[in-house]
Amino acid sequence: MGSPGPRGVAGPATLARPDPMLPRPFLVRRTRQDTRDTYTLQLEPADGEPLSWAPGQFIMLHAFGVGEAPISITGDHTRTDRLEHTIRNVGSVTAALIAAAPGTVLGVRGPFGTGWEVATGQGADVVFVAGGIGLAPLRPAILELIGRRADYDRVLLLYGARTPEDILFGDDLRSWAERHGIVVEVTVDNGQHAWRGRVGLVTQLITMAGFDAVPALALVCGPEVMMRYAAQALSGRGVQPERLRLSMERNMKCGVGLCGHCQLRELFLCVDGPVLGYDRLAPLMARAEL
């Protein structure tokens, strides 16, 4: 979590790097199409030097000649020899990124920001709540937890997608449920096409889920409106605000707290976030025009 106290323009992790504004060259290793508009890129450092990062952090991914976008990291954080990013095609930069053929050089700045700190949930129930492509930034935390599964009590993944065709990481969802004892509950907004599963809002899953709320750790990622309602539902169940963490995204640009594009009142989300506790976010999320 980001420190609530005074801070400089860049955190210690940023200062340790030679120049956080300089992209490192990474090569596209492979690209996998996940859904109609979403792809997962696997990258490896062109110079072979590993890149350490924490689940929940993001990088700035640069398509040379097109532009740069903040992209969360999707893969296993123990694999410092590669990066995985799940990217939805929503604009010119993301279109260029997902079109990059194997061997293409992309620029990587970062990692930036705060992580999920899933280990703070050891000994308690852990609830992941994901909406849409918000499952991608949660995946590294789930993988980290699975690496020490016995240290956690009940683990639930409550996932809302737009349609059955938009459900991400289907193989992972099955494996997490069948091999790692994670309760995976999925709902979709639109249940056409012979879908026999749940249709409804992801917050409904929170209401019905079986977990011990007071000591639980809850990690939430998705569109901000969805997170606001999910946080209210989790808080209503009794999850403590400081153990309820959300990943906020607000137009990150520089990644080092200089440009102010990602400012949320007193916070620069690229350094204070993206992962923040509901104890800090609740008053900000409740205010209009922030």
Added chain:
Amino acid sequence: MQTIEQYLPEHPFFHGLDAATTDLLAGCAVNVHLRPGEFLFREGEPADHFYVLRSGRIAIEVRTPGRPIVLDTAEDGEVVGWSWIVPPYLWTFDGCASTDLSAVAFDAVCLRAKCLTHPLLGYDLMMRFVQLMNKRVLSARIRLLDLYGGGHG
């Protein structure tokens, strides 16, 4: 399986009702069981019941010229149906079992009559169903935003 008399007082929807009211509700209720594909109710038919789902899942569907579209699902523990309390007391959508389904069916004709003669009971039940309606409307409105489909997330 618990009897209806045992089940109702423990259900959150009925929490706080006095024993006489719970007994009255239980007296208007029967267990029903459906197989996948069977309908609990059909659009346009008289809404003479509401249901508490004990196990299984139901799809709230709207008919289209092609396949039906699922608007919502409900499952174990959820209460389904408020058309019984809203004139002209006709179902607005279809309710089709997605799985094997067990539910408690409440005789709404009987309950409507009781609510007329016992306004406090009517008010109490209305408050409970308004919360159910509010939850469903909130869900529908947020999903109308198509949060996962636009430039979000």
